[in-house]
Amino acid sequence: MKKYAGLTALVTVPFIIAACGAENNENEAENNTEPAEENAAENNNEEETNEENNEAAEEGEVEELADEYGLSVTVEEGEGDAPEASLEELEEAFELISTAKEADVLEFQESPEAGEIEESGTAVGEYGVPGVEADGHVEVSFSYEMGGDLEDESRIPSFEDISDVETAFEGAEFLDWEEETTESDITGAGTIAEFTSEGTWELLASYEDSEVSLSEDDTWMA
Structure with a gap:
C-alpha cells in the first residue's frame, strides 16, 4: 500500500x-x-x-x-443641408456684404433690354457692389411707361411711370437678398430711374462640418 x-x-x-x-x-x-x-x-x-x-x-x-469685415456670424454644428462654401467663397461674400453696407450707390452694370425701350414694358437692371470682384450682382426688375415720341432720335425718351419693382441677388447659392421695401424715383428730367431698397443680406452655408449663418440689415441705392 x-x-x-x-x-x-x-x-x-x-x-x-x-x-x-x-x-x-x-x-x-x-x-x-x-x-x-x-x-x-x-x-x-x-x-x-x-x-x-x-x-x-x-x-x-x-x-x-x-x-x-465688421460682420457677426453664427457657426454651429451643421447637418449638411445648406449649400457648401469654401473659406475663400465666404470671404468674398463677407466683402460684398460689408462693402454694400458702406456704399452710397451700387454701380450699374448692364440691362438686357438696353436699346429695346418701348412705350411700355418690363426691364431688368444689373448692379454690382463698387470695388468688389465677385460672381454675383443685384437685379432690379420693374414695369415702366414711357412718354414722348420714341422714334424721335433728337430727344431721349423719358419715364412717365415705374411700378412693380422687385430686387434680388443673383450669384452664390448660399447668399440671398431678402427685400422688405423698394421705392423708385424718376430723376434727370425723366430719363433716369433710381431705386432705394431696404432688406437683409442672408447667408447660410456649410463649411467643413459646420453651418455658417449671417443676417445683416442694409439699405442701398441703385
Missing part, C-alpha cells in the same frame, strides 16, 4: 503544478489585456479631443474672418 501511495503522490504533483501554471497564464493574459484596453480608450479620447479642436479651429477662423 505504501508503494502505491507514493506513486499517487508523484502523479498528483504535476497536476498541481499544471493548475498553478494555468492560473498564472490567466493572470498574465488579464494583465496584458488591461494595458491594451487602456491604450484604446486613450486613443479614442485623443481622437475625440482632436475632432473638437478641429471644429473649434474652423469656427474660430470663420468668425475671425467675418470680424475683419
Whole structure:
C-alpha cells in the first residue's frame, strides 16, 4: 500500500503544478489585456479631443474672418443641408456684404433690354457692389411707361411711370437678398430711374462640418 501511495503522490504533483501554471497564464493574459484596453480608450479620447479642436479651429477662423469685415456670424454644428462654401467663397461674400453696407450707390452694370425701350414694358437692371470682384450682382426688375415720341432720335425718351419693382441677388447659392421695401424715383428730367431698397443680406452655408449663418440689415441705392 505504501508503494502505491507514493506513486499517487508523484502523479498528483504535476497536476498541481499544471493548475498553478494555468492560473498564472490567466493572470498574465488579464494583465496584458488591461494595458491594451487602456491604450484604446486613450486613443479614442485623443481622437475625440482632436475632432473638437478641429471644429473649434474652423469656427474660430470663420468668425475671425467675418470680424475683419465688421460682420457677426453664427457657426454651429451643421447637418449638411445648406449649400457648401469654401473659406475663400465666404470671404468674398463677407466683402460684398460689408462693402454694400458702406456704399452710397451700387454701380450699374448692364440691362438686357438696353436699346429695346418701348412705350411700355418690363426691364431688368444689373448692379454690382463698387470695388468688389465677385460672381454675383443685384437685379432690379420693374414695369415702366414711357412718354414722348420714341422714334424721335433728337430727344431721349423719358419715364412717365415705374411700378412693380422687385430686387434680388443673383450669384452664390448660399447668399440671398431678402427685400422688405423698394421705392423708385424718376430723376434727370425723366430719363433716369433710381431705386432705394431696404432688406437683409442672408447667408447660410456649410463649411467643413459646420453651418455658417449671417443676417445683416442694409439699405442701398441703385
